[in-house]
Amino acid sequence: MSAGEATAVDLLGAPEDARTWEPVCRLHDLEVEGGAAVLVRGEAVAVFRTHDDRVFALSNYDPYARASVLSRGIVGTKGGAGNGAGEERPFVASPMHKQAFDLRTGQCLDDATVRVPAYAVRVADGTVLVGPLREHTDGAAQGASAEAADEGG
């Protein structure tokens, strides 16, 4: 699905545009462990807020269902302490066929070859901003911590 990701940037044709940060909603508009769709530079983006108050953004497009629905999935965690399955990964389950996507990277947890585009996110003064598409790095992305961002902003 990296083709979709590429087109999204190319079509806009303005790299600096893609690097700007766009305010999309207030943090309190997002439910804890919920998601919402927002429109960023013409694209449907799903923003999520996790239990520990971090905010993530993925493309809203579910490559399996080929529909714009990921924001409506259930948010939870997989693995982590006590499960012997490595770190605890925040994820969203597609509302269509339940494939799980790592909120930090967009990586599909059921199929190593599938990844949906992930966006940089910031929270400043209680406002959620979506930034450029994030290059894929191995699980390093951390999402925006609402508290930290508020202090820093």
Add this chain to the structure above:
Amino acid sequence: MAHLRKTLVVVGHGMVGHRFTQAAIERGLTETYDVVVVGAEPRPAYDRVALTSFFEVGADALSLLPEGEYDDPRVRLVTGVEAVGLDRDARTVSLSDGSELAYDELVLATGAAPFVPPVPGHDLPGCFVYRTIEDLEAIREAAGSARVGAVVGGGLLGLEAANALAQLGLETHVVEMAPRLMAVQVDDAGGATLRRHIESLGLTVHTGAMTSAVVERDGRAAGLELKDADPVEAEVVVFSAGIRPRDQLARTAGLEVAERGGVLVDEQCRSSDRHVWAIGECAAPAGRMYGLVAPGYTMAEVVVDALLGGPGAFTGADMSTKLKLLGVDVASFGDAFAATEGALELVFADAVAGVYKKLVVSDDGKRLLGGVLVGDASAYGLLRPMVSSGIELPENPEGLILPAARASAGSATDAMPDEAVVCSCNNVTKGDILDRVARDDEPCADAACVTKCSRAGSTCGSCKPVVKKLVEDHFAAVGKVVDKSLCEHFPLTRQELFEVVAVHGYTRFDDIVAGHGRGRGCDICKPAVASILASQLNGHVLDKDTRTLQDTNDAFLANIQKNGTYSVVPRIPGGEITPEKLIVIGEVARDFDLYTKITGGQRIDLFGARVEQLPAIWRRLVDAGFESGHAYGKSLRTVKSCVGSTWCRYGVQDSVQLAIDLELRYRGLRSPHKLKGGVSGCARECAEARAKDFGVIATEKGWNLYVAGNGGANPAHARLLAGDLDTETLVRYLDRFLMYYIRTADRLQRTAAWVDSLDGGLDRVREVVVDDALGLGTELEEAMARHVDTYFDEWKATLDDPDKLARFVSFLNAPDVPDPHISFTTERDQVRPAEPDGPVVLGTTIGVGAPVGSGVAR
């Protein structure tokens, strides 16, 4: 071996003929023989032991060979053809279609025929026997226009037939010549207890009553004349006065037959002609015939063995029996009459509870010889193998029949030796069962798999609890815990979670996962918790604490479709709708350009609504008096009905009214899986109620309640829970049934699978729901009453709450811009989703038919 193949002819394709053929294929007899099987019945073999369930499940479900032919090209099956002659010199069998078959070896498996006493009038129209599917079809047909039925014979089969007549809605009499019922299996005291049980089913019992003639009126049976007693009126008469081996073919061909009938055979089941064998009910090994299926199966194996040159022998059989009657437990096994020299009897009788149990033990008290169980035969599966294996009895054998004995079942299965036969129908030992779970090569993981692979429990089912116990004990012993966790976040089953939530009074997922789970949950446990909270509290699914637990369908109170749009289904209780309301649905569909289709549940589904259109659509529907149909929920969907007695010339009850009442009663009830109901106004069953989780079928006297049916990929017919109920009792039973299901089923387990998963299956459900064995009845009813009292329409409540409505937008930051991914084309004059080709960026591609603003054209 010579290259010439030989021919084996099997006459009779009943249970034993089928078993023989199967074993012949499995054990390689078809390597040397071509096998031709000739059956007189119009269909391949079926499960005659379960014949009575034909009324519930139909003929197909009983078939032992659903494919219609064997999976071996060297076996040919001919049905609907009778063998009419046997020429032993020429070694040929002549058939009713005029053809002739040559054989090298001949196996007779012709079974037995019901014995009809030659009283005057025995062959009048209205007189039946109870042996084949055709017999039962004819009985059902006749029962349709009759009021009273009588069964001649109060044995095992007679009682089964009598109960079936009662189930068909007839007032039913049982006429037995002997002084007690089931005289062959049960002693006097047991017979008296049994009689009370039978009478409590609504049957009238006449013992010591000899039928002297069938009364005739207008050329049909009209009743029975009894010697020394008043006549019994009955338009349907069923003879069940014993069976006679079908040995005519052998007799006319000059083969030796037993004094009391049956082809006389030796221990290898070989007749007086060394090329002719007889097995099953037509055979009389050592002069005795066996009217049960298990000995027949053994004979089948013995003959296959003999033809392969093996040493197998038939040396008598276990004649244990268990009555398969609704709510009446009777079992008799081993030496039930204490005929053994010096045998002692231990008796436990509780007249109030209607329980009579007797054990017959050896004179030293060490071995169990036999017994009789009436009213509670739960120990049967355990005791019978103790007789056949001869294991030493525990110190206080009476413990085995005292009411508390259920608890000690564990130690008794431990004590069973490996050779103990657990399933006597299919001759499966404890060792065989343990081998299935312990083997390295494809071991079974549960009792259901063991039953499938070893056949243990697949015939009469009475040993199933023991099979399950053995399998569970095995896994416990090897330390393998069968993981029943809901998901990685909760080490609990749904039932345990349900109890935890109820006991602690939790209302929030956070508290539940903090107290009993780990992590932050997932798409499995969150909707399960949401459903449990909804069942217990009946709050709004979109309330703050439960909103994010919901699957997308519940989260948007609509059903998501392939392109991310939703479908809308307003409730149409019982499928009844006024023209005005129908017009409103049409107008809404037209104005929002929704694809419109009529559902199988007698309502109307409107497809293609975008998230942001849902509130406006529902505003119109709610204003017109509609409410949520919960098509999106794991909850009650519809109660389908036929038109009933109001309009239909066949209807006997008002099925529409009941369907509406039930649908309104249970609407909004969140459950482990979707729930569907149906009500039919007469036995024609036009509402297909038996394909539902609960189905109600009208009878002349009230309602029959069937439960645990479904359509779909694994269709199941609902089974009778209780019959001839008045409406109040029906609703009470249904309240209990549904709440019991909601409390104890697994997540996404339909009622059929749930009933099968319970220890004791449908009988267990009946104990809890009808007999209130757990004393839970009132509690379950109160839980349902709470649900009914607190019901509200969740769509109306959503429209009244800006907070809930706020989420029904396409984009938080552009609530009026439709999602560009959603586009439609037209097909057969309606919209349909256009095939997507990838992510869409607004400004470059805009979906057609989606004008900015919204699709509302007022």
